[in-house]
Amino acid sequence: MRLSAGTTTAMLLSQCSRSQPLSSAPVSEPIQFQTYKSKNGLLSLDLEAKAQSVQLGSRTANLLAYNGKVPGPLLEANAGDRVQIRFTNQLNQPTNVHYHGLHIPPTGSGDNVFLEISPGESHTYEYQIPDTHPAGTFWYHPHKHGLVAEQLFAGLAGLFIVRGELDEIPEIKAAKEEFLVLKDFALDSNGNISETGHMTAMTGRAGGLLTASGQINPRMTIQRGGLLRLRLLNASPSRFFRLSLEDHPMHLIATDGGAISSPTELSDVVLAPGERVEVLVQGNQAPNSYRLINQPFNPAQGGMMGGMMSRNQSSDSAETVATLTYEGETDEMPLPSQLIAVEPLPEPQTTRQFTLNHGMGGGGMMGGGGMMGNGMVFMINGKAFDPARVDTQVMLNTVEDWEVTNTGSMVHPFHVHTNKFQIISQGGRPTPYPTWKDVVPVSPRETVRIRMAFRDYVGKTVYHCHVLDHEDRGMMGILEIQQA
Ligand SMILES: [Cu+2]
Known part of the structure; x- marks a missing residue:
């Protein structure tokens, strides 16, 4: 799956990251939630x-x-x-x-x-x-x-x-827990949300101020010998994150929809808008400070859009989003060996195709000169969202495969409400092990095959791109789940 593919890229990235500037704000107070x-x-x-x-x-x-x-x-x-x-x-x-x-x-x-x-x-x-x-x-x-x-x-x-069950696994129960809501902001000199400019029609709005749970570079602590359970959410409307923790591998224990079968070691984690992961970190290093670093990550691939996206997201250098420090000591806690088994979904009764693309309002597809326009429309199967139209009808208690193909020029994180899914293949590569997801990024020229069982609930719901400017500009469809 994508996470393991990301590991390879991460190794390349960690090589080039040493020569890259890394900006760190002063470490701030620990995260507090109401x-x-x-x-x-x-x-x-x-x-x-x-x-x-x-x-x-x-x-x-x-x-x-x-x-x-x-x-x-x-x-x-x-x-x-x-x-x-x-x-x-x-x-x-x-x-x-x-x-x-x-x-x-x-x-x-x-x-x-x-x-x-x-x-x-x-x-x-x-x-x-x-x-x-x-x-x-x-x-x-x-x-x-x-x-x-x-x-x-x-x-x-x-x-x-x-x-639930995941929280009752002894090693996980004993782990300290931190919640990181990752979110970018763009502020003008008066502290108001800045106008995000003409490019947001294409790339979605993004800002240069990175926050973790409303703070800039908050402190997280881990006991020497202990375990930290980090829950990460990308709550940004269009920014992607690529995160790594200095000298500490992250052990993936859960994706969007809950636990995976057993921990998987990752050197970095990529989060598209809307995605979540849970990872365990072991406090087995010297008791210093370690930065959780976001590497610049360009979600547009190739050509002109690439350059535009990186300017828009104004993140040419790596940035510290939080800092891990050691505090106290405990008997060494092992990683859990087993989590919650994820059974592969049964073979589908139906396979459907979804194509993601964009164009200019009024019908004409995007031309070279038209891409700055505010008339940009984002579509699924050639249609922009219409609240009065049902796009896809499925039957309760059936399983379907959806082949989602991106024929556009930016990554579109595809999100389905109500029922979670498993990724079967991505860009032709089968997923190594099943996980529960509700967002999957689909790269330009890529097809992602997801499998979904429609369970428990009938009625209308939606699927859409989680770059939310794309959703607002039409990249959403209505799914109706019908009683068999
Ligand atoms: Cu999109």
Whole structure:
């Protein structure tokens, strides 16, 4: 799969990274979250989206926040719990809340992205997390079509942790836990979100200020001999991250949809927008400081777009996103040998094709002179999103393969709501072992084959590109899951 392919690139990168400038802000305070946990099987809270002044390092930033925090509060529930979120929209534009990665109903007051909550209005989200739901790192963010990139870029995102079987594995239970919400910002001299310029039509908005859980280069600690469980979320609307931790390999234990079968050692991790991983780090080095480094990563491949993307993302040098320091000592904790078995999905009944591309509004495909235009439209199978059209109908309790082909010039991270999937092959290479995913980056000229079982819920949901400017400009389709 992609992660192991990334390892090879990482070895090349680590060779060139030594000659590359590395910028590090001073190490700041440890990460602190406002946390809401479920009690007696119920996670209940008020959640408000509102404009808010927030401190980002030395800058005061005028952002949009959930409950005054950027990132929003950390929500934590167990498989089987009920969730009640009394949401109020105090923004000056419509919004809603998407529960990214959760396997819950896409309809009613569940993970319903067709809801539109007007300024000043409230809505109570109410649903049950199934008993069989995997433990994992999920998140919530706005999903009102046309405004998603703008609202997420301004700060509206938070973690939603589901606890379960993975958390009960003794080595994992004993590990210290850190939550890194990786997010870029672009601020003008007044601390307002800057105009992101004409290129965002193409590449998606990105900024040069990199934050980890709302801080710049926060301190994380590990005990000598101990284990650190790092949960990483890329909550940026279009920026990719390529992360490595100095002198410490990362041991992958979970992908988007939960645990993998056994830990896999990685020298670096690539995260497309929307993706998550969980890794274990062993405190087996000298008790110094070690930087978690983001290498510049260019998601556009080849040609002219490559140069444009790197300028737009203004990250020509590697940057420290967090710093690991040693504190205290413990008896040496081993890595777990087994996690949660991931069974391959059964053979599909149906195979479908999806083509990702872009063009100019009004029909003509993009020409050399047209690519700066604001009329850029992003499409799936030649069609831009239409809320009144069902693009794909599937039957409940069936398995399908989707072949997603990118005929455009930028990477498109393909995301499906409601049901997670397994990557069968990528660019013709079979995936070495199954993992649970809900976002997969599809490179230009590449086909990715994913396999999905439609379980438990009927109704309309969506699939889309997680470069959210692309989604807002049409790269989304409606999936209807029908009762057999
Ligand atoms: Cu895209």
